[in-house]
Amino acid sequence: MRAPGFWYAPRPTLLARLLAPLGWLYAGATARRVAKSGYPARVPVICVGNLTVGGTGKTPTAIALIERLPGVHVVTRGHGGKLEGPVRVQLDHPASDVGDEPLLLAAFAPTWVAKDRAAGVRAAEEAGARVILLDDGFQNPQVTKDLSIIVVDAARGFGNGLCLPAGPLREPVAVGLKRAGVVLAIGSAAEQEHFAARFTSPLPVVRGHLEPVETGLDWHDMRVLAFAGIGHPERFFATLRGLGANVVRAEPLDDHQPLQPALLARLEAEAFALDAQLVTTEKDAARLPPSFRPRVLSLPVRLQVADWSPIDDRLRAIGAI
Template sequence: MRTPAFWYAKPGWKSRALSPLGSIYARATARRLRRGHSLAAAVPVICVGNINAGGTGKTPTAIALLQRLAERGTAAHVVTRGHGGREVGPVRVDPKVHDAGDVGDEPLLLAAFAPVWVARDRAAGVAAAIASGAPAVVMDDGFQNPAVAKDLSIVVVDAQTGFGNGRVLPAGPLREPAAAGLARADIVLTLGPQAAQKAFTTEWGRLIRCPRVIGTLAPLRTGMPWDGVRVLAFAGIGRPEKFFDTLRTLGAEIIHAEPLSDHQPLTSALMTRLEADARHHIAQLVTTEKDAVRLPPAFRQKVLTVPVRLELDDWAPLDAKLSGLGL
């Protein structure tokens, strides 16, 4: 599914027409949250979630959190739903056995940094992780899922888009009203350049009552000299244009940019077409780290990737919360 443009524009006839459905969605979310938690885990549970549907930077945030916890002596496990995968779980992800069709793309990416459990039933996933010896659990997404009590909830926001038109699905990009979601957050992490951060503060800062952390997603320096390289770029993430902007920042010359739907399967037919286009334009195929795990085996050596990593202005607020959990 592509993100509708009207979600991030001033409210117009489409958002107004869909607002009644948004109200129904918001009430359903609120009722679900009022039911209470089915599991109070015996170890700290940290949720990396969002209020927006679509990509805000949760996966790079989860990776950075896992690395920070490891530096502090805690080898946390990840529990995730495994969007797009066939496995119901709980099942521990094994990159040697599973592919994106089995468990989804994000679990495969996260499995390079920590043990990952895929489970449609989050409580069962957390229980499986704990039974396997997890000293702490990082939940990738699940902020609106009440199945497990969270000891720390980090809400990730793209500062450039903020909360869009401020309306709930399908009238806007939100899973619940921004004020309601932010009231449950323990930390709000806003990602983006300085100008976007200032604009976000002006538009939405009044709603934040917990510590706010400022961060950016920066390309990981791999030694690849991108300057002047002709590329055909494709991306199936929440906001593909962010990836294309990153390539331009690195100095790559984008001959063609192909935005795909979030988690879109990279079929052999699609990749064969993109490969032919790249060959015609004498360009290198390039994609995101998350998309790369969905590549058919025959194309994995033909496509370059640009990993991104989270950089925070100040780790102190998050470190203080982790210390409060004994981590």
């Protein structure tokens, strides 16, 4: 699903105002859900979540946190996978079973897919986890969180400030932030300044940006057909252009969209006709059939944060580091 443009208008449009009463109902349902008591884990639980639908950079944030958390296990719903779990993700699991993001995270830490988050946390505890990292699930009440980090796309912020379907919010910003400990804004320096001008936070705001991993490839003037099924595909295409690639064709897909044989055959035929190399994101590459992966280059990105101290202080306070 592509986000409607009016969600991110500078101020609510007429359509957004007409839909606002439905947003109030949605917010009320969220409030009732999160008020329920969750499973109190025996180890610290950190949640990486957001207040909006769509991608904000949660997976790169989770990877960066894994590097700071000794003995961490990840628990995730496994969006797009069919396994209910809890099951520990293996690198040879197909994405259709466990989802694409868990496959990425499993390369960095033991990762559990569980539709029932509490069952996933218990499985991780029994396997010896010293810390649990919940990938997403901020509005899921099944597990008590010791610290929640709200990740926001600095360029889009919180949109028009309205809840679904009038806007992109899962719950009102002020309400959600009361359960959180830190806001992590991801974007360029200019986007960060724009976000800061629009949003005054009662919580510490940590600034970060996504940086391509140096893989040794020379992207300069490389003709590429890029495709991406992430929250904001245009960011991926802009990153490739920033590396000097000649993006002759950009194909935005829906977030987590299955890469069906017909779609891949079309993309490969178009790339051949354009004399271009197929390129996609690290997350999309996890959904490619093994036989097709050698034909596609992937560009991984990692979160860079200038000052981790506001997050580290809170991690120490709950005994996570």
